[in-house]
Amino acid sequence: MDTFKPIIGLEVHVELATASKMFCGCPADHFGKEPNTQTCPVCLGLPGALPVPNKKAVEWTIMLGLALGCTVNEESKFDRKHYFYPDLPKGYQISQYDQPLCIDGKLGDIRIQRVHLEEDTGKLQHAVGVSLVDFNRSGVPLVEVVTEPDFRSIEEVDVYVKKLQQIIRYLGISGADMEKGTMRIEPSISLSTDGKIPNYRVELKNVNSFRFVRKALEYEIARQQREGHIQQTRGWSEDKNATVVQREKEEAHDYRYFPEPDIPPMRWSGRQISDIRSQIGELPDEKKERFMKKYGLSDYDATQLTETRQRAEFFEEVAKEGTPKAIANILINKKVTTKEELMKFLQNAPSISADELQETVERILKENPKAIEDYRNGKEQALMFLVGQALRQLKGKGDAQGISAIIRRLIV
């Protein structure tokens, strides 16, 4: 039997959290607003309207590109991408074609081909026989991050998407929320028998959660082995729990790009680019490394505490209230998010050090291999038993919740 290797590439779209839209002053926040109440001649594509780019959106795109190790194109421009679809009032989308703002980056082992800026489209709702259009979203700044087809497993896709989301949130340029549609993922997948990039690919649309990305890719790997290798666009259908063929206009890929004549080209000096670079701040991986070095935290603790920038900043603010390790434990195990809560825990904390607690739990685990195995096989009571043992050893100084969190961390 043949062995297939999935070859996956990703396009990720992210709506920027600017106050105003990309080319006009309408509010960019369209979530939950009455339809067609946030439009103007520019984002409705009325004749004679003049689009003017939002400076912050351009700077944020460059910032993201730099955070992803890209080179910034000092000369860049916008282009018109033509297609007929009612989500676009103009008959074209202002996007970027041959001079994207950023190129050639890397995130982990995944090469990033380009990071460019464009405008989001209106939102369509499909009903029987008709479609309804809301242009509140039309013209919201949208960044597209395109990878090379470098993923060889679904796990790699998962890691990349979560990392990208984390970086975007660290930069504070978007909520990057898949459920709200501020982050959208379009994977392309093909199967290779010889490790080479095949001459076809299947584009997947409508995968609007992490879970669906995984399910759609799993489905495709099985389907393509079964049905063969044909280039097409498919959409994830939650009802059918399957991907289904999406029909496309014959000419959909003849976009007839040309330079947007209404917007002068952009030119960025080395100095402006280094100014933007200096605003990036510490990214998750650097922060984690520093937490491990500076506070002597484990890889696990440092990863947990740097999950969001807010959490990391809170930890640093309160780290001096006790030993960093003890503070880290309280923040992680008790999900403490305010200083008041933390102080309460510190005051009521049993007189036992984090190290002592850890040692006791480790000893208990060593003495009870059977209980660990039972727990791994799904017996919840085994965990209770271990917690009870630890509490007895500590003569009531520890707390059950904290101990069970440590046990789970150690044995899962």
Place this chain on the structure above:
Amino acid sequence: MKGGLTPDQVHKIARLANLILTSEEVEKFAPQLSAILEFVSKLQKIPTKDVIPTSQVNGLENVYREDEIDKSRMLTQEDALANAPATHNGFFKVKAVFGE
């Protein structure tokens, strides 16, 4: 343009412009379009070897606006929908597009 446009090419151009042409119209427009192309193709004779391509002639660059909300140009829902051939509950209504 040697030999002019074929009917297939005219159909394709029409489709890209979202137009549907009858075969009589294709027959009528093919020579007209070919004549226009031929006329414009005279530009090809101009020597441009030493000219840098440009899409901008006014010399402007870096024209931006600050990220500020400007509601003064916003349209009310009523105004936004005023010229729409069909609406429904505040939405523009269009013929069904193949979605799902």
